[in-house]
Amino acid sequence: MDATVMPARPADNAILRRRRQELWVGGMILLGLAVLPLPIGDVYTKNLIIITILFAGLSQAWNVLGGYCGQISLGHALYMGIGGYVSTLLFVNAGVPPTIGMFAGGAVAAVVALLVGWPCFRLSGHYYAIATVVVGEIGYLLFLNWDFVGAATGVYIPFKGESWIDLQFRTSKLPFHYLVLAFAAATWIVAWLIEGSRWGFSWRAVRDDVVAARSLAVRVFPSKMAAAGISGFFTGVGGAIYAQYVGYIDPDSILAGHLSILIALPAVLGGVGTLWGPLLGAAVLIPVSELSRSYLGGGGQGVDLMIYGGLIIAVSLARPAGLVSLLGVRRPAG
Amino acid sequence: MTMDLLAQSLVSGLLMGLIYALVAAGLSLIFGLMDVVNFAHGELLMLAMYAAVVIFAVIGLDPIVQLPLVCILMFGGGWAIYRGIIARALSVRFNRGMVQIFATFGLAIFIRGAAQFAFGGDFRSVSGTWLSNKTVSFLGVFVPLPQLAASAVCLLAFALLLLVNRTEFGRALEATREDRDAVALIGIDRDRIFAIGWGLGAATVGVAGCMLISFYYVSPTVGANFAVIAYVTVALGGFGSILGALVAGIIIGEVEALTALLLEPSLKQVGMFAVYLLVLMVRPRGLFGRL
Numbered sequence: 043m044d045a046t047v048m049p050a051r052p053a054d055n056a057i058l059r060r061r062r063q064e065l066w067v068g069g070m071i072l073l074g075l076a077v078l079p080l081p082i083g084d085v086y087t088k089n090l091i092i093i094t095i096l097f098a099g100l101s102q103a104w105n106v107l108g109g110y111c112g113q114i115s116l117g118h119a120l121y122m123g124i125g126g127y128v129s130t131l132l133f134v135n136a137g138v139p140p141t142i143g144m145f146a147g148g149a150v151a152a153v154v155a156l157l158v159g160w161p162c163f164r165l166s167g168h169y170y171a172i173a174t175v176v177v178g179e180i181g182y183l184l185f186l187n188w189d190f191v192g193a194a195t196g197v198y199i200p201f202k203g204e205s206w207i208d209l210q211f212r213t214s215k216l217p218f219h220y221l222v223l224a225f226a227a228a229t230w231i232v233a234w235l236i237e238g239s240r241w242g243f244s245w246r247a248v249r250d251d252v253v254a255a256r257s258l259a260v261r262v263f264p265s266k267m268a269a270a271g272i273s274g275f276f277t278g279v280g281g282a283i284y285a286q287y288v289g290y291i292d293p294d295s296i297l298a299g300h301l302s303i304l305i306a307l308p309a310v311l312g313g314v315g316t317l318w319g320p321l322l323g324a325a326v327l328i329p330v331s332e333l334s335r336s337y338l339g340g341g342g343q344g345v346d347l348m349i350y351g352g353l354i355i356a357v358s359l360a361r362p363a364g365l366v367s368l369l370g371v372r373r374p375a376g
Numbered sequence: 377m378t379m380d381l382l383a384q385s386l387v388s389g390l391l392m393g394l395i396y397a398l399v400a401a402g403l404s405l406i407f408g409l410m411d412v413v414n415f416a417h418g419e420l421l422m423l424a425m426y427a428a429v430v431i432f433a434v435i436g437l438d439p440i441v442q443l444p445l446v447c448i449l450m451f452g453g454g455w456a457i458y459r460g461i462i463a464r465a466l467s468v469r470f471n472r473g474m475v476q477i478f479a480t481f482g483l484a485i486f487i488r489g490a491a492q493f494a495f496g497g498d499f500r501s502v503s504g505t506w507l508s509n510k511t512v513s514f515l516g517v518f519v520p521l522p523q524l525a526a527s528a529v530c531l532l533a534f535a536l537l538l539l540v541n542r543t544e545f546g547r548a549l550e551a552t553r554e555d556r557d558a559v560a561l562i563g564i565d566r567d568r569i570f571a572i573g574w575g576l577g578a579a580t581v582g583v584a585g586c587m588l589i590s591f592y593y594v595s596p597t598v599g600a601n602f603a604v605i606a607y608v609t610v611a612l613g614g615f616g617s618i619l620g621a622l623v624a625g626i627i628i629g630e631v632e633a634l635t636a637l638l639l640e641p642s643l644k645q646v647g648m649f650a651v652y653l654l655v656l657m658v659r660p661r662g663l664f665g666r667l
Contacts, residue, residue: 114473114474114477116477161653161656161657164660165656165660167473168407168411168413168473168615169611169615169656169660169661171413171477172413172607172608172610172611173611173653173656175604175607176604176607176608176611176649176652176653177653179604179645179649180646180649180650180653183642183643183645183646183649184646186642187640187642187643299600299604303481306478307478307481310474310478311478314471314474343492343493344488344489344490344491344492344493344494344596345489345493346489347485347486347488347489347492348486348489348490348493349489350485350489351482351483351484351485351486351487351488351489352482352486353482354478354479354481354482354485355461355479355482355483355486356482358465358474358475358478358479358482359461359464359465359468359475359479362468362469362470362471362472362475363470363471364471
């Protein structure tokens with residue numbers, strides 16, 4: 043929108059200025075994350091950063107549906123798993139490179155998200171949340187028993203040599219770092235575009251008050267479907283990248299119910315329905331979870347889970363608007 | 377497939393279904409009262425099972441005799457969870473729905489970690505009780521006594537839960553459910569009702585756990601499976617309806633047994649989930665749910 047053509051009100055100017063500012067901050071963070079791994083030699087830390095950024099992206103994809111449109115999905119592992127399985131099976135069985143396969147995976151995940159949404163969006167509140175848990179669980183059980191997709195054994199991704207086309211790298215973790223960074227940046231840009239678009243306003247209206255939204259001629263069901271499609275697509279792409287990064291997938295690693303929570307948590311604890319929430323939430327949660335597991339989780343002690351669970355309780359009770367509220371960032375008014 | 381096998385499946389489906397029903401009833405009670413879904417419900421079941429294991433190991437009390445003790449412990453636990461976490465989650469002004477969901481999720485992870493810390497990852501059970509390894513046979517169908525006793529206790533617990541509705545406290549509970557703001561005006565302490573509701577919900581799942589332990593293994597992760605089934609049962613029966621939980625629990629148990637018999641045991645849960653989704657299409661509020 044060009045502010046000089048339209049007779050802008052002061053409020054519009056303020057919004058445009060804030061949005062331009064967000065782009066600048068986003069660019070700076072992107073730059074910072076791009077140089078972050080360069081001085082780090084330790085493989086463990088590099089891996090931790092990659093996983094954190096990947097989950098920031100996945101959680102931002104969740105945020106599109108859960109945050110901006112207010113539909114609390116607890117079954118996003120299904121879309122992540124489908125993305126991962128589609129790209130992996132295309133690569134292993136048909137030789138399609140994952141650079142193409144991940145978009146195919148995202149597309150299939152988006153279609154599945156629409157198919158899930160079609161019946162489930164008739165439900166609201168807890169009914170919707172539980173229906174998504176169940177749908178995710180069905181997907182997990184079906185893949186666990188489906189021989190074509192490797193059933194419980196899963197699928198190994200054979201190494202065909204270093205390649206940006208096949209997204210396989212053994213000698214360095216750096217290419218994966220830039221891959222997940224590009225993914226997370228793409229989800230951030232999508233969220234940024236949605237915030238300023240007509241769609242974003244409709245979705246937030248659906249989230250805040252369905253009846254009021256409908257009275258303002260917001261088409262509720264299509265809004266939810268659009269949000270689910272976009273969210274499912276990016277979650278699927280993230281799943282494909284994850285599969286390529288790990289080199290092996292099975293239902294437990296990419297479809298299990300606890301992953302759905304792992305995807306939703308950074309957005310919820312960071313600040314649901316905000317641009318920075320998923321990033322901030324992932325930056326806190328993933329390192330706490332990983333570091334406590336590697337230092338305290340040895341021998342199945344369970345202390346790591348107690349710390350992680352305690353942190354989730356504490357943050358959600360003390361900062362209901364998410365960690366971003368510590369930084370004075372406000373959720374955009376709907 | 378013989379008729380015997382079918383009858384056997386139907387009976388074991390019914391016996392398991394009653395356990396599912398009781399686990400779900402605790403969840404439904406809390407939901408109906410204050411619109412809160414307890415995502416740590418499976419972990420409460422796990423705690424009750426561990427409590428039974430510990431009490432049996434320390435003082436050798438048979439699980440059936442332990443029932444009142446485990447119930448009191450679980451009541452206290454539910455009460456404490458309400459006072460410590462849920463009351464706070466209900467008092468936030470922003471984002472209440474999500475805070476409630478994820479605070480109880482955090483609690484679930486915490487309890488799982490605590491159980492892992494205290495008991496390790498091993499599977500434990502109680503063996504050598506009065507009823508173990510005994511079966512009765514009825515018209516060619518064999519019924520293990522522990523399961524039979526568990527079902528009887530579950531039915532008794534349901535009868536008690538339905539009786540609670542007729543007491544003074546039950547009326548206060550019902551009034552709070554109807555309009556949680558209005559009850560404050562007529563001198564009902566809403567916070568106390570909620571805390572007792574949590575205590576009752578936890579005690580209910582405590583009964584189920586205590587009976588379950590004589591024929592089912594407990595490990596720190598046992599809750600997850602039962603919890604998903606409990607959500608399905610509650611959603612199928614209708615949130616907040618005790619009778620709905622009973623009927624839905626039996627349906628779920630039977631569907632599970634029949635799917636295992638007709639398809640494949642590893643797919644037994646797919647059948648119940650499919651039934652749940654089908655019912656949801658036709659009747660989104662569940663079988664006995666009120667709007």
